[in-house]
Amino acid sequence: MLLKVVLGSCVFCALQGWRKAGMASKLFDRLRRTLFKEGELPSETDGHGADDFPESSELEDDADCVSARLGGTLCFEGEGVLDSEDAGDASGPDSDSDFFGESIDNACSSTETSPIGPSPKTSNMITRQLQENWRSSRTRCIPEKLIFEVTDASVVHETNSKYVLYTIHVIHSGTFDKTPAVITRRYTDFERLHSRLRRRHGDEMNGVYFPRKKLRKNFAAETIAKRSRAFEQYLTHLHSLPELQSTPTFLEFFYLGDLRAGQMLMRVGRYQDALGSLLNALRLQDKLGCHQLLQLNQLQRVHWFFTLSALVTCFQELEQLSEAQEHCDRALQDLAPSQEALQQHQLHPLLIPLLQSNVRLSWKISKDKRRWEALLQEIQEQGIDIGNQPNLKECLIKESIEDSEGLVRAKGKSEDVP
Template structure:
């Protein structure tokens, strides 16, 4: 059954109802004082009853807390393994526009839409949030139509208009259209694994995190990596290779700020998602051995039993020289980000 829509109050100030040709921006001219309209309204999304609405948690900030903490010494019941395809149940991933607001940017204005990504599976009721404007949705749509013309030919997208972009009715209609648009394109695996789709949702966070990691600003990189991880887990599934790479980056960051307890949890999650190299029917993950070596060091520092990790390491390397010849986890993480993001400026 579809997730109930929410009715969320939002204050929207409108200084000029006439937009520029760029659709989502408002250019103010010399006679801007002649047109000043200010009012507030409510953005409505086919709301449930008042009683049901009262039970709906209000989202006030992006939740960057990690939701899979666990102990490296506990035998995991997670049967998820490293799957190169990263397939998930697309019908269980929902997209909702939970708010919209006008934002001033110098002499222009635009509407910023907050998109919540929720996976209606198991006990996962948390939301991963991004904020995007119409022009960013439009760029995504144009790029996907150019790359996948056959897949995208029957997918509707809210058209540009010359005027009325800041009207409550226009904002509400676009919000519903964006929800339907994202839900539709997400059903196509080629689309949801494309660089264009990844750039729209989480690659910009990974690019920022990469810059922080390269200059040793690990504390600053952590919340950005956590937000990217939250989105990746919703959109790709918890055992996808990209998720494992981001988990590894968080292990590196927490180790460098001497927060072994957090590094311990993220290392456990990453290792639970990787199958051993000794299983010939599954593709090897290059992060496995470096993660095991790092996890063993963490357990040694915090006094945890590391014997099961040492046994797993011995099963996946030929000898001590083989283990030591593998790149360190930090080197692998930086190499991964260098291959997926532009160099820092």
């Protein structure tokens, strides 16, 4: 009997130090019932009875651990403050929405507030607020702008030179842009653009920063990264100035190289390769506003119609007749002459070849061609010979693609060609 009492006291003292552990509480209770019979329990020196340590007491320690792991401030703002981590249980399936609505609409409060969850009425109110905010955000007009993002910068080694080639994506923000346009330019291309703009638009260029040349470390990763960000800011700044964003020099920097490359590829019969360059040129012209013909000078209009006509030719040669007819129709919508211009024989050089191509394409894909047939008939009635006209491909191959300075560069001699 004495041995039982001594052994029980030792075990009791050892386990008393572990009383805050959940498993120790269970083990203590089981050993106590095994070692001692009814009425033989030793007296406790700290005044606690056996019923002071139920098995549920292990929840106390779990709560302490949770509060330590989640230490910090979770703050929701506003009149109806949500401080309880269990508030979601009261709000049902919309608990996430309620929390987001509370965080959007309200002002920050102390986390010492009693952890009382929102009532169902408050929860429904928050949900309605969130839904109203969502509906208003969908109908709100998001301003569109162009983003110029350098996505790659690679060091290119040639026979007698070494330079960094920057890949720049031109993206329309405000909507999901499924067709971003891409250009590749080197430092000398940017430098030429800057010098031309300064020469022609000196006053507007006074506040425009351009990254200077370095004597060394031009190919260091840090230098390339800084220049990439600088070129993004440079193009964004230029495009933000109304006096510069529609100038021929600025526009041609983006798309003229693709036009020249597309024409050279068409001349050697590589229509699939030419298609890539010409489509990219069209995307660039669209994003830069070149489809708004009233804002363009005569040369920019020539570039726009050349792009559409070249795409018609490439799609036609690749037997993609629907795409060819679509671009042909787009060009003719703007090229169709007024009655006065028709009587004075003031017709665009590409008008008759495009009309003839559109009539043939529309016939092949079973589209209505009566409007363009009627226009061809009117042109013929004005005494213009439509039978001895060069076809569309011949016109495009012979075309000289000039820039705003009247220069025509051959492929390989121009740094404008990507």
